[in-house]
Amino acid sequence: MTCSEVQRVLPEFLDDAPDVRIQTDFEAHLKSCPDCSDLVSDLKLISSEARQLATSEEPAPRVWARIAAELRAEGLVREPGSTGPMLVPTSPGRRWSALWLAPVAAALVAAGSYVVNHRPTPPVATQQATATPVTSPAVTAPAPETPAVASHSVPTPAPQQLAEKSAKRTDIVGPSAGPAIASAVEPEPSAEDQQFLRAVSTLAPSTRATYESQLQAVNADIRESQAYLDRNPGDPDARQHLMDAYQQKALLYQIALDRIQ
Amino acid sequence: MTDPKQRITESEAIEQAKQGQEAAFEVLYHLHKRRVYSLCLRMVSNPAQAEDLAQEAFLQLFRKIGTFRGESAFSTWLHRMTVNVVLMQLRKKGLPVVSLEETLEADDEAPRKEFGTKDLKLTGSIDRLQLQRAIDRLPPGYRTVFVLHDVEGFEHNEIAQIVGCSIGNSKSQLHKARLKLRDYLKFMRAEKAKTG
Numbered sequence: 001m002t003c004s005e006v007q008r009v010l011p012e013f014l015d016d017a018p019d020v021r022i023q024t025d026f027e028a029h030l031k032s033c034p035d036c037s038d039l040v041s042d043l044k045l046i047s048s049e050a051r052q053l054a055t056s057e058e059p060a061p062r063v064w065a066r067i068a069a070e071l072r073a074e075g076l077v078r079e080p081g082s083t084g085p086m087l088v089p090t091s092p093g094r095r096w097s098a099l100w101l102a103p104v105a106a107a108l109v110a111a112g113s114y115v116v117n118h119r120p121t122p123p124v125a126t127q128q129a130t131a132t133p134v135t136s137p138a139v140t141a142p143a144p145e146t147p148a149v150a151s152h153s154v155p156t157p158a159p160q161q162l163a164e165k166s167a168k169r170t171d172i173v174g175p176s177a178g179p180a181i182a183s184a185v186e187p188e189p190s191a192e193d194q195q196f197l198r199a200v201s202t203l204a205p206s207t208r209a210t211y212e213s214q215l216q217a218v219n220a221d222i223r224e225s226q227a228y229l230d231r232n233p234g235d236p237d238a239r240q241h242l243m244d245a246y247q248q249k250a251l252l253y254q255i256a257l258d259r260i261q
Numbered sequence: 262m263t264d265p266k267q268r269i270t271e272s273e274a275i276e277q278a279k280q281g282q283e284a285a286f287e288v289l290y291h292l293h294k295r296r297v298y299s300l301c302l303r304m305v306s307n308p309a310q311a312e313d314l315a316q317e318a319f320l321q322l323f324r325k326i327g328t329f330r331g332e333s334a335f336s337t338w339l340h341r342m343t344v345n346v347v348l349m350q351l352r353k354k355g356l357p358v359v360s361l362e363e364t365l366e367a368d369d370e371a372p373r374k375e376f377g378t379k380d381l382k383l384t385g386s387i388d389r390l391q392l393q394r395a396i397d398r399l400p401p402g403y404r405t406v407f408v409l410h411d412v413e414g415f416e417h418n419e420i421a422q423i424v425g426c427s428i429g430n431s432k433s434q435l436h437k438a439r440l441k442l443r444d445y446l447k448f449m450r451a452e453k454a455k456t457g
Contacts, residue, residue, distance in 0.1 A: 059294055059311070
């Protein structure tokens with residue numbers, strides 16, 4: 001066996017079970033060739049010494065602390081003691097429970113469009129603060145919130161004021177949000193809103209609170225816009241503003257969906 | 262009394278982690294932290310950087326844990342992610358300092374060049390610090406296979422899954438890595454002998 005042949009079969013002899021047919025020749029060559037013998041010894045030594053490098057050291061405790069903090073920040077872990085359905089944005093089965101947000105978001109826009117474009121002219125005789133909710137027969141979007149029953153007169157803002165209010169509100173993107181628009185009385189959340197609130201309940205508390213306040217704000221905006229449109233059905237700005245409010249709500253649902261996924 | 266967290270199996274921890282249970286993530290972390298950290302440390306030789314890489318590897322794993330279907334062993338999946346994280350980091354930093362391979366004219370198939378005299382042959386003992394320095398000089402591909410096999414003890418079939426190569430390729434890379442390490446170590450010894 002030559003030196004080249006030895007080097008060719010060397011990996012087999014170092015790590016695998018060597019072919020017995022060539023083992024005799026191989027060992028005989030090593031006995032007669034100091035260079036190849038040294039080579040084999042050196043490679044065995046490197047391999048055995050390398051194993052000693054496998055560290056028994058552990059990463060510092062701060063590594064786990066940072067990982068845990070990041071998991072919580074990303075909403076990947078359940079808050080200790082939290083109850084309710086867990087929406088872990090992991091397995092497809094679990095993602096399904098958050099995917100309803102997408103079609104509802106789309107339906108919100110469609111419903112808004114329907115409401116804006118097909119609202120019947122309200123009776124002129126009496127303009128009560130309580131308006132009957134308009135439901136869209138064609139979509140499954142939530143019905144517009146019933147405005148608060150006002151026993152006192154609440155001045156209804158003009159479209160420009162509504163637009164200014166929306167412009168002042170921080171853009172509904174991410175956790176930084178503007179202050180919620182206070183309502184005199186918060187109506188009961190719709191079924192879809194309740195589902196939305198359950199979906200975000202698994203997020204970090206600060207993030208959850210942001211989504212909740214954003215939902216309140218956008219619902220209040222929808223109520224105000226509807227109320228104004230009820231009184232001014234022919235006002236195109238009022239229609240557009242209501243449409244914008246529905247789109248804002250749809251955007252909020254979509255952002256939550258992206259976060260949960 | 263045994264910590265309840267420690268009594269669950271790895272597969273139970275995986276399922277619970279999919280449910281978002283922080284304790285389950287922690288179990289998985291503690292089960293694999295040493296090996297992941299060791300791999301990172303051997304690849305980059307810097308404890309602080311190794312911690313950052315280990316952290317990133319675990320985070321990527323936990324983000325994707327819902328997609329784990331058990332087609333491969335969990336540790337194989339984890340180490341594949343770790344290798345990817347490390348190699349990405351090495352790519353960002355560029356190749357290691359100029360290594361001896363640029364001075365070698367010999368073909369890989371030819372008999373090895375000898376550095377230093379026969380009196381400085383490698384057999385006997387190896388300084389571990391020098392060995393680590395030599396490993397640092399290896400190209401990332403060789404370094405990965407060498408660290409996974411000779412340092413961490415993975416088999417070639419596991420390495421093939423982790424790295425995404427054939428078993429034969431893994432064996433070939435390992436052999437070449439060892440040959441290069443031998444050359445580097447002999448060169449270091451020769452240099453040391455010169456300086457006294």
